[in-house]
Amino acid sequence: MPHGLVCAVCGGTAFSERTIIWDALAAEWELSAEERVLVDRQQGCHCEACGSNLRSIALAEAILAALGAEGTLHALIDSPAASGLALLELNEAGTLSPALRRLPGHRFGAWPEVDMQAMPFQDGSFDLVLHSDTLEHVPDPLRALQECRRVLRPGGALCFTVPTLPGRMTRSRAGMPPSYHGGPETGAEDYRVQTEFGADMWTWVLRAGFEAVTVTPFDYPNALAITGWRGRPVPLLRARADAETRARLAAVYASTSWRITGGLRAVARRLRGGGR
Template sequence: MGSIMICNVCNGKSFTHGKILWDALVNEWEINEFEREYINRQQGSRCDECGCNFRSLALSKAVMRHWSFQGTFQDFVKKYKSLKILELNEASDLTKWLKEMPNRVLGEYPAIDMQCMPYANGSFDLVIHSDTLEHIKEPVLALLECRRVLRKGGVLAYTVPVIVDRVTRSRNGLQKSYHGFPDTGSDDYLVHTEYGADMWQQVLQAGFDNVRMDTFDYPAAIAISASDGNGPIQRPLLQRLFRRV
């Protein structure tokens, strides 16, 4: 960890570090102690001033960079309050700022299925979600849908838990694994995909032109952002593309 960290949401300089992984989940993921430590930082370390965890800080960096904004996320939401935003399943600790933006739409499961969303083509400037995609059975289809509802010049920004020294793997055929709390057993929290260093490939499979990554306290927190210079994709074309993936 670096000697000085600054929160890009509020400029706070004090952080509290907690542990959130339990032994059964560590065994299911087959992760080592180094990996366990940085995943704990990703999920359990927070700014003492605003309460944001590290993945939220990486995510806010990705959003602000797309609009070349220099400052805090608190200031960003004030300057860009006219943006039309689709927040899916609450974007972790950024929700309390995003909900201040008057054109923000919150889409939550099960009412909203990311694999077939009810929004019109090219509806949003920003689509944002955090640690949701790993729970989607067909993540590329979900990314295609995110691309479809974006306006030209818009951006998709999201996080997934990433183990940086391995490649992405499906949990199909493996013991069921859940995120949440140790006693979580609902299929709403079932993990379909464990993401690794190649997590960016799904973004390109979904047809985006550009994919970038922003970090906070690497390798603890990585945010992915994607944009498409061709403008919104149409649903019939989306369905044809998905059949080729």
């Protein structure tokens, strides 16, 4: 059993493991023995309290970091700080989805009904966009990342996971035999793997136009989450608090009310040494 892990979703510390990768998928992916262990741990090692696997926990940690929040995702979701967030979840983000749906500003879109390559949302609609192990199924992943950036507000962030083998470079499966995630019996087209991502995954985020990218590991190298920033990487809740403070100060400075500005002028006189 894994030791020393703390679940960023619920705070649990007890973890169990199960085998996820079946032989046919390991052969299609051409996994070495070490890579198969890594993917099994990423997808199959899970918190006994909430069921989140390492991949989902890495995504939760990336969300917390993007927002500038401490504690667990469950605590954040139930806090007033998160109530005003406009969040787009593309496909269910694993075990995070039930908690995310409690946010008033939550919007859900399922791939492929919502085409990530041409999303039906206006520019700058969301503070945060999330997807988990979905991008590898999209025929044009670069276009999908560009669309994620388009629907983000300035200062917003995209947090996502994608199955990644750190010892390889990304390759397309075009021209190769079909390979499907989801289970050995799966053959649905939306489960078909279009791209196998490797250590250069972060470069795709920059190629899509994001101004910065950060990588959040959990139990490295077993699980990684990626955050693309539309603008300077400033935690969203801090940026919002700073903006609210600036707006309040601007209102005070612009006010002609003696009740408001009289006290400020008195303080300014004292600072200048003018007494009363």
